[in-house]
Amino acid sequence: MSAPVSEEQERSTTTEMPSVSLKVDPARARTLLENISQINGRIEQTCKAQAISKPIRLVAVSKLKPATDILALHENPRHLHFGENYLQELVQKSRLLPKTIRWHFIGGLQSNKCQQLARDVPNLWAVESVDSEKKLKLLNQGRGQRDISAEGDLSAEEKLRVFVQVNTSGEVSKSGVEPMSDELKSLCVYARDKCENLHLQGLMTIGAIARSKATTAETENEDFRSLRENRKWVADELAIGESELELSMGMSEDFEGAIAQGSDEVRVGSTIFGERPPKSEAKILEDTEEGKS
Numbered sequence: 001m002s003a004p005v006s007e008e009q010e011r012s013t014t015t016e017m018p019s020v021s022l023k024v025d026p027a028r029a030r031t032l033l034e035n036i037s038q039i040n041g042r043i044e045q046t047c048k049a050q051a052i053s054k055p056i057r058l059v060a061v062s063k064l065k066p067a068t069d070i071l072a073l074h075e076n077p078r079h080l081h082f083g084e085n086y087l088q089e090l091v092q093k094s095r096l097l098p099k100t101i102r103w104h105f106i107g108g109l110q111s112n113k114c115q116q117l118a119r120d121v122p123n124l125w126a127v128e129s130v131d132s133e134k135k136l137k138l139l140n141q142g143r144g145q146r147d148i149s150a151e152g153d154l155s156a157e158e159k160l161r162v163f164v165q166v167n168t169s170g171e172v173s174k175s176g177v178e179p180m181s182d183e184l185k186s187l188c189v190y191a192r193d194k195c196e197n198l199h200l201q202g203l204m205t206i207g208a209i210a211r212s213k214a215t216t217a218e219t220e221n222e223d224f225r226s227l228r229e230n231r232k233w234v235a236d237e238l239a240i241g242e243s244e245l246e247l248s249m250g251m252s253e254d255f256e257g258a259i260a261q262g263s264d265e266v267r268v269g270s271t272i273f274g275e276r277p278p279k280s281e282a283k284i285l286e287d288t289e290e291g292k293s
């Protein structure tokens with residue numbers, strides 16, 4: 001069902017301005033711009049070398065980085081997709097930054113935070129770290145409760161995309177469901193059939209660091225191969241085409257190899273934004289902006 005026209009019109013005239021004005025440092029903006037265009041260039045080169053013609057989505061992972069870094073990339077090259085790992089940080093950033101940003105939640109996800117995440121970040125585009133039915137249920141509920149009254153660009157019917165995280169490396173420290181397990185299948189079926197506000201977008205893996213460090217565009221990474229095999233398995237089990245499920249895999253160290261092995265989306269942080277500060281020292285607003293209006 002589509003929303004009545006009068007409601008749409010009302011919505012588009014309401015503009016929510018951030019209460020703090022964010023000042024982007026031009027030198028910092030230039031650095032970030034240069035970094036992201038280098039990544040885009042490397043993605044393009046890899047696609048060319050591998051004869052890949054589909055578009056690859058670049059999620060700029062901005063966790064623990066200030067809101068102005070995100071604004072710099074969203075304002076000028078109009079980069080859209082940003083990834084965050086921590087709920088409170090994402091909620092705060094989403095309030096400060098334009099609603100045209102497409103947020104990805106990629107971090108470890110606690111069940112008791114799911115509803116708030118989906119409800120309080122109206123322009124949340126995807127949650128990539130889903131590994132239980134309970135989380136799907138709560139994300140679905142939260143998405144239904146979000147306030148879209150001030151949004152001009154998201155339709156009320158837009159579903160929240162979810163990726164099921166697969167623990168392809170089997171490390172105890174990693175979340176995600178077991179590869180080719182009943183659980184993986186039942187989560188995918190549940191997301192597809194029981195969650196009217198969610199869309200099953202695909203599968204995600206992080207993978208082992210050692211394998212990631214050894215990955216080049218020419219070598220094969222076992223985690224990436226596993227995720228691809230899992231997609232085939234899920235598609236067969238659900239009787240859908242493989243092309244209906246995306247693969248989210250590849251980070252700063254290994255995104256070229258991930259693309260060569262079939263990734264649809266890479267999540268790159270430190271190569272764009274530089275090393276991250278410890279969580280205790282991370283700031284959403286830089287000192288100079290505090291108290292300014």
Ligand SMILES: *Cc1c(COP(=O)(O)O)cnc(C)c1O
Nearest residue numbers: 061106251252253267268269270
């Ligand atoms: C932090 C993070 C990334 C980005 O890692 P970099 O090595 O900085 O590119 C990607 N994916 C997930 C799930 C992350 O937590």
